Amino acid sequence: MHQPALQLPELQVVGMSDIVEHPGQERAAAFGAPFYTDYERMVAETQPDFVVVIVPHTIHAQVATTCLGMGINVLTEKPIALEVAEADAMIAAAKATNKKLGVVFQHRFRPEIRAAKAILTAGVLGNIQHVEMTAFWTRAASYYRLGAWRGTWRGEGGGVLLNQAIHHLDLLCFLAGQPDRVYAATPTRRHAIQTEDTAQAHLEWANGALGALHTSTAEGGPSERFQIVGTAGILEIGDQSIRHWRFAQDIDAHIQHAEPFARLEMIEEQVPLDASVQGNHVAVYQQYIAALRTGTPFTDGEQGRMALELADAMILSSQTHTAVTLPIDRAAFSALLSRLQSQA
């Protein structure tokens, strides 16, 4: 996934690091870059403009804060960290060193997501009232056998929420804003893993909007179905599709003035899509490099933290059988995660 981005003409790979020499060495050689088993030594010797963190989630925070502390910008893979308290520390480290912490959420760049963002930013949908997200990235048992860290509390800090659906949680927060209150169930239903393979949540936003989210690696179904209902229209987004309906009149005007059983007329609008940028790592790198060069907006630490905080809130809610308010109680989640990790 990073390979095409690392070949961008504006980039030069000045070093690569992995604790495992093979195939780490071959990967570095393919880019004509020196190979290191110690990433701190690599950073100290090569003094790169930025470091890309593509290691297991458990050490995103450690590697990122170390590099930021060495005065180097960091672009980290998702999830930003294992738990939200670590993300806080990463964001604080970036602020303290005046460096840029970016997070890889490539789905934000999909043409239909960029079109949806433009419609929402322009206020065309009115006030958001209702959000529904269903996402299935089905995985076989063999997937979890690919790495001993997969599907474990120590290795991932969560299951489908931390690994696969973190992208969908990010899209939901990116387009509709981070929910303010969550009530969730996060069971392990079919896979022989420690963490959740399925999650369902009831979501509430401060403006009164309500939402539902369902995701699983243990069910079949369309990879993604996402609906946002506003006071002035509806957006329906799928994988590579988007439809937009505008209400003939705002829902409040309809409620106030229409006949008792009058239907609210919906007019479908064509949504132009710009395919010149796709939802891949090239787009993420290009946005991040532009931010380093000219200070343009990018998916920074605060943006990257939203999905993790929502995931942590869902796990906390499920484990305590209570509704959880965001921002979540960091200490309560840390204590819960430590308990789950020690029991596993």
Ligand SMILES: NC(=O)c1ccc[n+]([C@@H]2O[C@H](COP(=O)([O-])OP(=O)(O)OC[C@H]3O[C@@H](n4cnc5c(N)ncnc54)[C@H](O)[C@@H]3O)[C@@H](O)[C@H]2O)c1
């Ligand atoms: N954005 C996306 O769609 C996407 C897709 C796949 C993976 N990822 C993320 O990328 C990260 C890595 O996932 P993966 O599937 O490539 O895992 P992986 O296990 O295949 O590879 C991780 C690599 O990190 C190396 N490593 C471990 N500790 C290290 C250290 N201290 N210093 C240097 N190298 C170290 C390992 O030896 C291994 O080569 C995960 O956080 C994952 O969530 C993101």
